Amino acid sequence: MGEKQILDADDIRRAxxxxxxxxxxxxxxxRDVALVGIRRRGAPLAMRxxxxxxxxxxxxxxxxxxxxxxxRDDLGIRGPAPVVHATDIPFDINGRTVVLVDDVLYTGxxxxxxxxxxxxxxxxxxxxxxxxxxxxxxELPIRADFVGKNVPTSRDERIATRLHEVDGGAxxxxxxxxxxxxxx
Amino acid sequence: MSVSAGxxxxxxxxxxxxxxxxxxxxxxxxxxxxxxxxxxxxGRAIKQVPTLRGKTIVNMFFEESTRTRISFxxxxxxxxxxxxxxxxRGSSVEKGESLVDTVRTLQAxxxxxxxxxxxxxxxxxxxxxxxxxxxxxxxxxxxxxPTQALLDLFTVRQRLGxxxxxxxxxxxxxxxxxxxRSNLWGFTRMGASVTLCAPHTLIGPESFWxxxxxxxxxxxxxxxxxxxxxxxxxxxxxxxxxxxxxLPSLREYTRFFGITAERVARAAPHCLVMxxxxxxxxxxxMPDVAVSAQSVIEEQVANGVAVxxxxxxxxxxx
Numbered sequence: 098m099g100e101k102q103i104l105d106a107d108d109i110r111r112a113x114x115x116x117x118x119x120x121x122x123x124x125x126x127x128r129d130v131a132l133v134g135i136r137r138r139g140a141p142l143a144m145r146x147x148x149x150x151x152x153x154x155x156x157x158x159x160x161x162x163x164x165x166x167x168x169r170d171d172l173g174i175r176g177p178a179p180v181v182h183a184t185d186i187p188f189d190i191n192g193r194t195v196v197l198v199d200d201v202l203y204t205g206x207x208x209x210x211x212x213x214x215x216x217x218x219x220x221x222x223x224x225x226x227x228x229x230x231x232x233x234x235x236e237l238p239i240r241a242d243f244v245g246k247n248v249p250t251s252r253d254e255r256i257a258t259r260l261h262e263v264d265g266g267a268x269x270x271x272x273x274x275x276x277x278x279x280x281x
Numbered sequence: 282m283s284v285s286a287g288x289x290x291x292x293x294x295x296x297x298x299x300x301x302x303x304x305x306x307x308x309x310x311x312x313x314x315x316x317x318x319x320x321x322x323x324g325r326a327i328k329q330v331p332t333l334r335g336k337t338i339v340n341m342f343f344e345e346s347t348r349t350r351i352s353f354x355x356x357x358x359x360x361x362x363x364x365x366x367x368x369x370r371g372s373s374v375e376k377g378e379s380l381v382d383t384v385r386t387l388q389a390x391x392x393x394x395x396x397x398x399x400x401x402x403x404x405x406x407x408x409x410x411x412x413x414x415x416x417x418x419x420x421x422x423x424x425x426x427p428t429q430a431l432l433d434l435f436t437v438r439q440r441l442g443x444x445x446x447x448x449x450x451x452x453x454x455x456x457x458x459x460x461x462r463s464n465l466w467g468f469t470r471m472g473a474s475v476t477l478c479a480p481h482t483l484i485g486p487e488s489f490w491x492x493x494x495x496x497x498x499x500x501x502x503x504x505x506x507x508x509x510x511x512x513x514x515x516x517x518x519x520x521x522x523x524x525x526x527x528l529p530s531l532r533e534y535t536r537f538f539g540i541t542a543e544r545v546a547r548a549a550p551h552c553l554v555m556x557x558x559x560x561x562x563x564x565x566x567m568p569d570v571a572v573s574a575q576s577v578i579e580e581q582v583a584n585g586v587a588v589x590x591x592x593x594x595x596x597x598x599x
Contacts, residue, residue, distance in 0.1 A: 164318060167330040167360075167594070177294045178598030180311045181318040181591075217327045 099274030100257070103248055106268040109229065109260075112245030113142070116227050117149035119243050120196055127154050129222065130194045133161040135211050136182055139199040141262035142229060146198060161186035163197075168210035184214070191219040196243075200258040202228040205239035230270060232256050248272070294598050297409045298417045300425035301466035309471060312591050313435050319590040323359065333362035333597055339392040341383075341408075342419070343369045343399040348558055348582050349419050349428070353396045356589035365392075384408045394596060397421070402459075415596040423457050429557050430463035432588040434471060436581050437512055440553055445472030448549075450506055452478045452538055453516030453565055456485050460557045461516060469494055476506045480538065482527040503538055510548040514555040515540050518565045531564055540566045545575060553577050 104112070124130055127150055134143030140162045147160045164182045172178060197211055208226060215224060227243035232250040250256065253275035260268055295308070304312075322330055338357040342350050350366070357364035367387070369375070374383060380399075387395065393414045397405045402422030409416040420426040438444055449468050455461045455477050468475050476498040477484060484490075487499050500506045507513065518534060528534050545554060554566070554576045562568045571578060 167318075167322070167332045172332060172594075173597055176598065178595045181315040181594070183318050184321055213331065217325065217330070219326075 101272045102269055103272055104229075104246060104270035109245070109268045109270065112229060113145050114149050116243045116245060117146050117153055120146070120225075120227065121150060121154050123225070123242070124194055127156050127158050129192070130196060131159045131161065131188060131190065132196050132198055133163050133186060133190075133211075133215065135197060135199040135207060136162060136164045137263050138258050138260050139163075139197075141260050142200060142227075143198040144262075146196075146227065159188040161188065161190075163211055163214055165207060165210040165214050168214045170206060170210070186218055189219065190215065190221045192222050194223050194225065195221040196225045196227050198227045200229045200260075201256045202226070202231045202239075202241050202244075203234055203256075205235045205237035208239050209237050229258065230256055246270075295595065296415055297405075298415075298427050298592055298596070299405055299409060300418065301427045301430050301463050301470065304427075304466075304470065306470055306472075309431070309434065309467065312431060312588070312595065313438055315594065316431075316435050316584070316588045316591040317439070319359075319594075320584065320587040322590070323587055329359050329361060331361045332594055333357070333360040336360075336362045336393045336597060337365065337391050338362045338394045338396060338593065339365045339367055339387050340419075341367045341387070341395055341397045341399075343374070343397075343404070344420070346398055346420070348585060349398065352582070352585040353417075353419060353428075353589050355586045356593055359586065360590055360593055362394075362593070380404060380407060381411050384411045388412055388414070394593060417592060417596070420459055422459065423462075424459050425463045426459040426557075427463045427467075428585070428589055428592065429460050430467040431592070432581055432585040433464055433514065433555060433557075434467050435588050436555070436577050436584050437553060439584070440577060440580075441511060441551065444468065447473045447511040448476070448509060449473045449512040449514065450476045450478055450503075450510045450548075451514045451516070452503060452540065454483045454518055454522060455479045455516070456483045457519065457522070458516050461514075464514065465494060465497075469496070473512075474498070476500065476510075478503050478506050478538070480528065480534070483522065501537075503544065504547070507544050507547050510552055512553050512555060513540060513545065513548060514557075515565045516557065517559060518561055520561075535564055539564065540570050542567065542570055542573070545570055545573070555581060558582065 121127055132143040132147055134140035143160050147158050151157050162185045164184045166179055166181045225242040228241045229245040231241055231244045231247050255273045257271045257273050340353050354364050395412055396417045396419050397408055398419040399421050402424035404421050405416050405418040418425055418427055451461050478500050490497050522528055556578045560566055562571055
């Protein structure tokens with residue numbers, strides 16, 4: 098198997114706890130903080146960070162889910178138009194500190210789309226970015242504020258995140274060789 | 282239906298939307314799911330996303346329309362496309378320009394998607410043969426109205442949570458109705474059981490329908506077939522039908538086929554009453570039924586924008 102595990106379930110749990118602590122520290126509490134997870138795997142990660150924040154700060158921060166498909170810059174370039182899943186941001190983002198959450202930060206294009214999508218909902222006081230994995234190879238001037246793990250990769254590798262809420266089974270993050278992904 | 286609109290599988294790109302006959306249940310599912318997300322966009326303070334920036338959509342209406350034309354225009358604009366409205370009146374069609382030449386002209390002007398309403402069945406199929414982009418049939422003669430059928434499917438699924446296994450009764454001028462035909466494809470493909478109910482003169486021979494849809498129920502007895510229905514869809518009765526001698530009188534039609542509160546009471550308690558519009562209130566549907574809690578007629582109109590957004594978006598993939 099051309100697949101190497103880089104995080105197991107415990108590593109992911111610890112990374113999320115640390116990110117939650119950093120969010121609380123950076124913002125001097127979480128009074129005005131809201132989390133917005135980017136579909137698909139950013140959504141369960143946002144829920145987990147919210148649960149960790151509740152343990153640390155005794156405050157339930159609001160959590161939203163963002164589908165960025167309609168804001169992508171590659172419609173008509175990368176195959177058939179994908180199904181657009183629901184966006185659900187059930188709170189006012191105006192004046193809040195919104196922490197965007199995603200599993201992997203790569204080119205930065207998803208985050209660019211998410212920033213556009215989010216500003217259509219209002220004007221947050223600030224937007225921060227939390228990711229489980231930063232694998233490098235940015236194509237846009239975007240960086241994460243909170244990172245679970247920096248993983249140097251080559252472009253022909255792929256990062257596979259598996260979270261039980263989406264994928265079933267055990268949590269884990271893997272590096273997959275390009276030769277494996279080609280047959281998918 | 283001989284022009285291929287492109288295979289309807291998830292991985293291959295659909296080029297045209299001409300009727301629902303070449304849509305798989307999975308493709309319909311995906312469109313309805315995307316339409317639900319589009320409905321969320323339409324509920325935002327800023328009802329617009331940048332998805333189709335730089336694309337040009339031409340609405341070609343050779344036949345009058347209020348809701349379909351405005352709904353396509355709003356759908357294109359909500360996706361940030363450039364939307365141009367073309368009506369035959371005031372165009373070179375009045376100077377005798379043919380349909381094919383008109384399509385070629387719009388192509389040369391840079392149209393990416395043509396939305397076409399025409400009184401001749403098959404006209405969008407002809408346009409699709411000459412146009413290099415995508416063609417969406419917005420109603421052709423008596424033949425098909427696929428976007429109406431998709432918005433009807435969407436409305437039913439949003440309200441009742443499913444389509445499979447529902448009893449759907451389509452009442453009225455089936456013979457001349459493109460709405461009935463596209464809904465037949467859509468509802469049967471999604472697993473509903475469909476009953477057609479009409480006077481004999483407005484439906485034609487049973488064998489014609491059974492050849493394509495062997496499991497249809499066909500009847501002229503509305504009081505009987507409405508029992509236990511989950512969806513009642515009534516169609517516009519055009520007054521020309523009576524003038525053509527197909528009906529003795531409007532009053533008689535209303536007596537046997539009009540949707541009244543008493544008749545709706547025989548259907549399932551959650552039964553939805555649908556009408557593609559424009560309505561003849563007091564003929565095919567009573568005014569009190571049209572505004573009752575079970576009527577989803579206005580919802581159909583509102584949902585039309587979201588469903589058309591989903592289609593315009595899907596046609597813009599690679």
